[in-house]
Amino acid sequence: MPVPVNNSIITSLIRNAGLDITVEQITAINEYINLLLEANKQINLTAIVEEGEIWRKHVLDSLLIFCALAIPAGARVIDVGTGAGIPGFILKICRPDIQLTLLEAQQKKVKFLEKVVARMGLDGVDCLWGRAEEVGQNKNYREKYNLAVARAVAPLNTLAEYCLPLVQVEGFMVAYKGPAGEQELVAAEKAINLLGGGETKIWQHQLPEGEEKRIFVIIKKEKTTPPAYPRRVGVPAKRPLK
Template sequence: MTNVNTLIKGANVLGIELNKDEIDSFILYKELLKEWNQKINITSITDDEEIDIKHFIDSITPLSTDLFAEDVRMIDIGTGGGFPGIPLKIINRDMEVVLLDSLKKRITFLEDIIDKLALEKIFPIHGRAEELGRDKNHREKYDIAISRAVASLNTLSEYCLPFVKVGGFFISMKGPDVDEELKEAEKSIKILGGNLNDVKVVNLPLSDITHSLIIIEKIKGTPTKYPRGGGKPKKKPL
């Protein structure tokens, strides 16, 4: 039972009261994550309590912003094992979620999770952000683009901001030291139609970990030439 307590306690610290269905969903998610992780590499975090803190609780910290109305449409870019998209969906069932990842094996894993957790209005998509960001079905169609992916903010901004509709937000989930990255990304954020709205520092409950939520508002449309293809956002950030 201790593991469930970690999850419940951590969520409580964030002001979130988990109900029985949500707790059961997280328990099943964790079992499947560990099971699949023996077949394909999804996460290096395999300890029960660490999964609760570093994956589940960390993933729901964005709910401490007031951006998650019930009917928002969100895309999670570079979702990996479904973080933060699936934990956010478990708690906010009404929101529509797209999980984007470039690895087909991970998409198969995510389809299994969605099926076993009986989640609706959540769609795993196999693809690359720089291609999907040009697709008219996805470009500037989301209230929120979120990413916990490991890349510099100027690169992530080019991958994520094209998905966000004007008036929506890009949330980049980062470590504690973001000042340098913010400085380097200033130009790219502006070019892509964004404006830094807030940096929320989050102390991860039941740990000594500090994270930052960088919240960028989309104030005007992204110029059509972005995102650039051929890995340019990474190789030659704006």
């Protein structure tokens, strides 16, 4: 069992970023972290295993979206390439009103996601095993979300092809990026436009202590995505739109 990080340290870490968190939410996130670290002994879910670093680099980073974008009550949110459920689970714990889909290509990770949902009794979470290229062509998911988020999945031009087909017109996609986020946005501008994206914004923040630069690329969907996108599995990564 990991040594719990002091609640007041967590609270000040999060408050210093302009956010708030309740004791109940800290407890729920700790429960998730314990499940994550336990499962990580069997399957590779996270390279970060020190609890304070999990709070800083996974939890705080996930929560920063609340500074970058107002997410409407009851929003339908999809986390594309969620891995162990980051940022999706963290957002759901802090905003239980959202309807969350966790999309992940690796079945063993989806089994972990399902275990977390069952153990923590989370409502309104759908764990979906699949590839974004296929799910984006499925009428049950295509253009059904107010918000698509993705962290550490693909360069922005590929990621836009994974995410934008899932977002309804007037909705948003948010890509969690590091320092290369701005350059990736320049390289992805044509792809974003072709896929129905419109206005784009950058919101940035330095994580405390390590001071890693975090860039959030926020893309508003303004037109329907043409039916040809997303292309077949593997094509958006092999031949990114230019």
